[in-house]
Amino acid sequence: MSEQSFDYDLFVIGGGSGGVRAARVAAGTYGAKVGLAEQDRYGGTCVIRGCVPKKLMVFASTYRDSFEDARSYGWSVEDGAFDWDNFSGKMNAELDRLEGVYRSLLDGSGVDKFDARATIQDAHTVALSTGETKTAKHILIATGGHPIRLGVENADQGIVSDDIFHLDKLPKSMLIIGGGYIACEFACILHGLGVEVSLYFRGAQILNGFDDEARGLVAEAMRARGIDMHSGANVLEMEKQDAGIWIKSSHGQERTFDQVFFATGRKPNSTDLGLEALGVKLARNGAIEVDEYSQSAVPSIYAIGDVTDRVNLTPVAIREAMAFTKTVFGGEPTPVDHDLIPSAVFTQPEMGTVGMTEEEAAEKGPIEVYCSSFRPMQTAFAGRPDRVMMKLIVCQETRTVLGCHIVAPQAGEMIQMAGIAVKMGATKEQFDATCAVHPTMSEEMVTMAKPVRSA
Ligand code: NDP
Secondary structure, three states, X not given: OOHHHOOEEEEEXXXXXXXXXXXXXXXHOOOOOEEEEOOOOOEHHHHHHOHHHHHHHHHHHHHHHHHHHHHHOOOOOOOOOOOHHHHHHHHHHHHHHHHHHHHHHHHHOOOEEEOOOEEEEEOOEEEEOOOOEEEEEEEEEOOOEEEOOOOOOOHHHOEOHHHHOOOOOOOOEEEEEOOOHHHHHHHHHHHHOOOEEEEEOOOOOOOOOOOHHHHHHHHHHHHHHOOEEEOOOOEEEEEEEOOEEEEEEOOOOEEEEOEEEEOOOEEEXXXXXXXXXXXXXXXXXXXXXXXOOOEOOOOOEEEOHHHHOOOOOHHHHHHHHHHHHHHHOOOOOOOXXXXXXXXXXXXXXXXXXXXXXXXXXXXXXXXXXXXXXXXXXXXXXXOOOOOEEEEEEEEOOOOEEEEEEEEEOOHHHHHHHHHHHHHOOOEHHXXXXXXXXXXXXXXXXXXXXXXXXXX
């Protein structure tokens, strides 16, 4: 097929953060002719059923503490109740607005939108559920992922994160299964909104893969706030009964909850796209295998974002989109940099992290650990026992800060800034050369004089 005979230079499948960014930049910056198909709502997981509504729910849930603390600061505050209907109506209106913004950004860049499901017919042809077919020089798959339930019988009686934003009313009690990002964030959110939350996770501790000391402090705080946490707890049986959903678990409990929420991981949306027949390679979990330029085993087909299961975070999908457009349309082959990505878990307290955990770093060579844990001024004054933690992992030989872990209110905001220094390869001495901002929690980052241990 000659180049001129394609309908598009690029056809994008999936209108989430990654797909929309790639389409907009390919069309707007590089002048490519671009089509994009989305079968659901524009904005994808992040905007419609993930980060954005989740963060609004985080904000809603933290007012409970604020009202209590306000009394300690001299305000007279009357006890009120949270009104889910009122909040969720506003939240959904905000999501509608954002979806509109995404649509108009695509229109403004001259991208042709197709509200349809797309499958791939051959290396250059996309078939739409409308019956149309479109040809393209390059095809970009940005179809994201979806939450998965456990294989236990009647699992469909429980909900997943997609459903949480559409509840008619908040349940009185909820079991959350899992100990990862989504499980821990929603345990805190729902507890803050007044739901009695139990968390069953199969391991010994929540938030696998994060720094042990940091996740230990988050777990301690969650327990202290009243979240009913159970380690080594697998769900063996579940069944809907008159009183709610009955659960039998591996740690010897039989309990009934109003609602059960599976937060047991996500899977790439790569099935029924026609990929295997074309020779696109998939990993065992369905992730599309791509090289450092996001190119699949079929040269005209690329993939970015959660469907590739590299680092499943919105800003990473966006960076993959930018690297893809630069490589394919900008003539500058640009590998995606997945090193030292800062991230935050929006638990209460939040955890912000960048670089290696103490455990990972200690395996690689001699390190020094600088750590400060204390009761911050704002909540200590209000009589709360909450502790925060600032921790730096330093390479003994080069003095480079290999990892930074923060457990504190607003840790997400702090780690974004600390992430710049860590990404630049700053040493402990360069952190120390920075004057403290007083009085703040994060000033500890530049005032920790002595290591608490070496390893
Ligand atoms: P995670 O991988 O973080 O957590 C999955 C949880 O499910 C883990 O606790 C895991 O246990 C447990 N699990 C998996 N399989 C089983 C099983 N068979 N039986 C019992 N438990 C099981 O996934 P999430 O769904 O929470 O989040 C998906 C991704 O989305 C995250 O990895 C992250 O990339 C992204 N995300 C990011 C957020 C942020 O940036 N703030 C917020 C939300 C999501 P175990 O640990 O023992 O394997």
